[in-house]
Amino acid sequence: GAVVSQHPSWVICKSGTSVKIECRSLDFQATTMFWYRQFPKQSLMLMATSNEGSKATYEQGVEKDKFLINHASLTLSTLTVTSAHPEDSSFYICSARVTSKGYTFGSGTRLTVV
Amino acid sequence: AQKVTQAQTEISVVEKEDVTLDCVYETRDTTYYLFWYKQPPSGELVFLIRRNSFDEQNEISGRYSWNFQKSTSSFNFTITASQVVDSAVYFCALISRGSGDKLTFGTGTRLAVRP
Numbered sequence: 726g727a728v729v730s731q732h733p734s735w736v737i738c739k740s741g742t743s744v745k746i747e748c749r750s751l752d753f754q755a756t757t758m759f760w761y762r763q764f765p766k767q768s769l770m771l772m773a774t775s776n777e778g779s780k781a782t783y784e785q786g787v788e789k790d791k792f793l794i795n796h797a798s799l800t801l802s803t804l805t806v807t808s809a810h811p812e813d814s815s816f817y818i819c820s821a822r823v824t825s826k827g828y829t830f831g832s833g834t835r836l837t838v839v
Numbered sequence: 840a841q842k843v844t845q846a847q848t849e850i851s852v853v854e855k856e857d858v859t860l861d862c863v864y865e866t867r868d869t870t871y872y873l874f875w876y877k878q879p880p881s882g883e884l885v886f887l888i889r890r891n892s893f894d895e896q897n898e899i900s901g902r903y904s905w906n907f908q909k910s911t912s913s914f915n916f917t918i919t920a921s922q923v924v925d926s927a928v929y930f931c932a933l934i935s936r937g938s939g940d941k942l943t944f945g946t947g948t949r950l951a952v953r954p
Contacts, residue, residue, distance in 0.1 A: 757940060768930065768946045769884075774939075816882055822940050827874055830884040 726752050727823040731831025738809055738838055746804045746834045748819035755821035758802035759828075760794060763816040775802050809838040841866040843933050845945035852921055853953050860916045860948045862931030868892075871935035873914045874942070875905065879927045887929075890914065921952045 728751040738744050748758060757776050761769040773794050775781040781794035791813075793805040806813055819831040842865040852858045864873065875887040888898060890907050898905045902919045918925055931945040 759940070759942070766949075768944045771941055774941070818882075818884065820884075820942070827872060827886070827889045827934070828942060829886070830876075833882040833884075835882065 727829045728752055729755070729819060729821050729829050729831040731819055731834060733834055734832060735835040736837070738836070740810055740838055741808055743805055743807045744809055744836060746806075746817055746819075748802050748831045750800045750821055753823065754799035755802070756799060757822055758796055759820040760792075760804050761818045761820065763818065769818060806836065809836070811838045814838045841933050841935050841938055841943045843931050843943055843945035845931055845948050847948045848946070849949045849951070851951045851953065854923060855920050857917060857919050858921050858950065860929050860950070862914045862916065862945060864912050864914065864931070864933045866933060866935040868935035868937045871933060873907070874932040875916050876930045876932065877927045878930060878947070884930070887916075923952050923954055926950055926952045
């Protein structure tokens, strides 16, 4: 149980376009979702925390106008990278808090901006 | 503030060797949780273990074992008789009461198990 489905697994987009990443909790309600970014050979860095029905809380240094987070329902949170540039190329992972074992993570989205 | 340090960036062992991955943490809270995750090349994070600050019992799960020492703020992970499939990046992570729900990850240790 406690599965988070993340799509797409990978995406290539042109510089200047926007990309939406979805995370769905399949068998539980995720009041809070966390979005992480991971550059190659680096650790996971928390970008923002999204709460269902309210505005996301962004970590210091993360541009909220560039990384739009929507958490409109208890089972869906989305991250939209707007006007993507090559430096936004990274691995993005979502996560939800699950009481029994802490956290469950999506499978990640590898974004390449060309 | 909380912090997790994984001093070993990369480790390479030969199959069947035992290997220990180190994790040292910092937090001012007395209530906290420690985690280990495995990240294979495909990228997904695989949950391995969660330990709360009030439970210092060591744990063994098959070839995996964990040594939690509050006195040294360490939560080390040992793989016995390593296998090629153990090759991955391993992350230690911490959440404490004062940090809300935010997990803090260490920088990870890349383990390569050679046949």
